[in-house]
Amino acid sequence: MAEETDGIEEALEGQIRVLVTAAGQVGERIARAREAALRRAQAASEQEARELQSRLAAEQRAARTELGNVHRSDWWDRATPEQIGHTYQVARAWANEDPEAVRAEQRMRDELRTRYGVDVNNAGADPEAVRQAVQRELDRAERDRVNADAERSRVEQENAEAQRLMSQADQDDRRAEEARSAVAHEPDPEERIRAAAEAEQREAYADRARQDGRTQYDSAERREGTARDLEAKGINHDVIATRMRADISQGKPATEAVKNAGKTKAPEARKAAHGRDTQMQHTGLGR
Known part of the structure; x- marks a missing residue:
């Protein structure tokens, strides 16, 4: 023994x-x-x-x-x-x-x-054993670099898409506000009904785009959880640091921070649109 x-x-x-x-x-x-x-x-x-x-x-x-x-x-x-x-x-x-x-x-x-x-x-x-070990480590480092570049590219694409969605949400918010203004000042009853429906639809578009944008950004908690998971799998700290560095972004996009904080919604617009929402959902107001 x-x-x-x-x-x-x-x-x-x-x-x-x-x-x-x-x-x-x-x-x-x-x-x-x-x-x-x-x-x-x-x-x-x-x-x-x-x-x-x-x-x-x-x-x-x-x-x-x-x-x-x-x-x-x-x-x-x-x-x-x-x-x-x-x-x-x-x-x-x-x-x-x-x-x-x-x-x-x-x-x-x-x-x-x-x-x-x-x-x-x-x-x-043993020199030959050392040479082989060096080559294995260099090969591993190259694979990690390629993976990190791919991860960084993925995150950049997600952030760009998030920015696009948040910008689209802001644009729909502005159009909804314009429609609500028409509801308040338009003398033609039919035009007021049409404007109310447009405001309702634009608000729905904005809410959906903003939610999709937030999903793209992810949260700091999710990122920290990912780092812990990678550590638990035995992935070395250099690789984890590279991935987290690529994956880090603000907790929310800049456009969200300056989103229309004081926006108000006209009760009469929602009331007028409520009964006609299904009927007027597709009146050529595509995004």
Whole structure:
């Protein structure tokens, strides 16, 4: 039994040597790629640079959350080699910019030496195994990037559609208000009836469009729930941060904030239209 246990421990130690060595290399590549992307964005435009800096700030916050784990003994007791490798990769990726990453990296070096006898500076990992591990991680990172881009595009499309719907709702509100004004001032009884029906219909259109717009925007609570679900599935924090960064928008669209707050509805318009709503629902008032 003792020999079997020793064999398992040696295999675990060897796996950690490979993953930590690969993680250090990948983390340094990520850091260089981030610096290059920031330089390109700054050369392109101030807006592009600000947007990238905002996304990087979100990634850094997520990284700090993950790196905070390494200061807890219970995390080390449960962490898998893959988790250790990924967290070390995150530490190396941010070590040139964030003192918290430097602290986390040093703590990981100490724990790896104490728990597994692994010296990060001279891990002694098999070079071919390291090369394969690096390639797997780079392939995974590329898949995550593609998925994040697709998610960001989806959210942008949803937000654009939400803006369109809210704009349409405001337009229908204005037309309903014009129709209500006609009800109040139009001398022709038949014209007043027609205007009342139009006001009722436009209000229904506006309500439906505004509700659809709100649905497109989603709520902050739903987004937080999504992040928790992704964490529960074991998806790493960088991927979650990328998705949430793409998915973040205001809790409600700007057009909603300035929506006609003081709009009043003429009781006589609704009363006049009520009995004729079905009859006049389709009088050429298409949206």
